[in-house]
Amino acid sequence: MKYGVIGCGNMAKALIEALSLTTKDILLANRTRSKAEALAQIYNCMVGENEEVAQKCDRIFLGVKPQQIETVLKELVPILKERKPILISMAAGISLSKIETICGSEIPIIRIMPNTPVAIGKGLILYTKNEWVKDSDCQDFLKDMQGAGIFDEIDEKLMDGASSISGCGPAYMYMFLDALAEGGVRVGIPKEKALLYAAQTMLGSAEMVLKTKKHPSVLMDEVCSPGGSTVCGVQALEENRLRYAGMQAIIAATEKNKDLGKK
Numbered sequence: 001m002k003y004g005v006i007g008c009g010n011m012a013k014a015l016i017e018a019l020s021l022t023t024k025d026i027l028l029a030n031r032t033r034s035k036a037e038a039l040a041q042i043y044n045c046m047v048g049e050n051e052e053v054a055q056k057c058d059r060i061f062l063g064v065k066p067q068q069i070e071t072v073l074k075e076l077v078p079i080l081k082e083r084k085p086i087l088i089s090m091a092a093g094i095s096l097s098k099i100e101t102i103c104g105s106e107i108p109i110i111r112i113m114p115n116t117p118v119a120i121g122k123g124l125i126l127y128t129k130n131e132w133v134k135d136s137d138c139q140d141f142l143k144d145m146q147g148a149g150i151f152d153e154i155d156e157k158l159m160d161g162a163s164s165i166s167g168c169g170p171a172y173m174y175m176f177l178d179a180l181a182e183g184g185v186r187v188g189i190p191k192e193k194a195l196l197y198a199a200q201t202m203l204g205s206a207e208m209v210l211k212t213k214k215h216p217s218v219l220m221d222e223v224c225s226p227g228g229s230t231v232c233g234v235q236a237l238e239e240n241r242l243r244y245a246g247m248q249a250i251i252a253a254t255e256k257n258k259d260l261g262k263k
Contacts, residue, residue: 004085008035014114018148019148022145029049029050054083059141064091089111094260094261098261108132115166125145125150164251
């Protein structure tokens with residue numbers, strides 16, 4: 001098998017959906033087998049146990065929780081040492097060196113931090129790799145995952161902070177989107193329409209930043225007419241410390257990522 005997935009949680013499901021666009025050669029394993037079987041039916045994959053994934057697959061996604069990764073890998077170490085498949089870890093806070101120490105061998109490892117929009121091909125996936133991953137193998141992996149979205153290579157020391165933006169960020173976006181929609185309901189807009197307006201506006205605003213390359217503060221000034229309604233709304237957001245709250249969210253998530261890596 002070309003790809004294996006150990007742990008079929010929400011993030012792994014999103015990656016499987018993207019990967020299934022380029023290959024059906026995928027073997028799934030999960031502690032609750034029925035969960036893997038349900039996904040296998042949807043994406044036309046095979047189902048097995050962790051040991052089977054280690055024995056048969058060339059590239060293995062580790063979709064287990066950070067606190068479980070050591071237990072899962074230790075059971076597979078004899079197989080991994082012999083076969084040396086590429087491990088693809090998405091465990092928050094778990095460094096390449098920690099996985100190398102657990103495996104005790106020169107095993108190629110790609111560390112990624114995806115976000116859930118990979119399921120619709122709009123994800124941002126941060127990645128780094130150790131010295132035993134061949135450039136050609138990494139390029140093949142990126143090609144197979146092209147349906148997921150944008151991949152960006154980053155120095156591992158920046159991974160905890162960067163993933164606090166991209167990996168955790170969708171939750172923050174959904175929270176603000178819902179707040180805007182609820183505000184719309186408060187002033188009489190039907191909830192369904194308010195959600196549509198908020199979501200499309202968020203999408204278009206993000207595209208403006210990406211395509212124009214203008215700083216968000218510049219784009220914000222272009223919307224704010226002197227004495228207009230927008231600047232009144234901006235003032236309300238400033239008074240309620242929106243930007244401070246956003247910065248604190250990234251700092252808190254980064255510290256948690258670092259803490260996960262210590263356990």
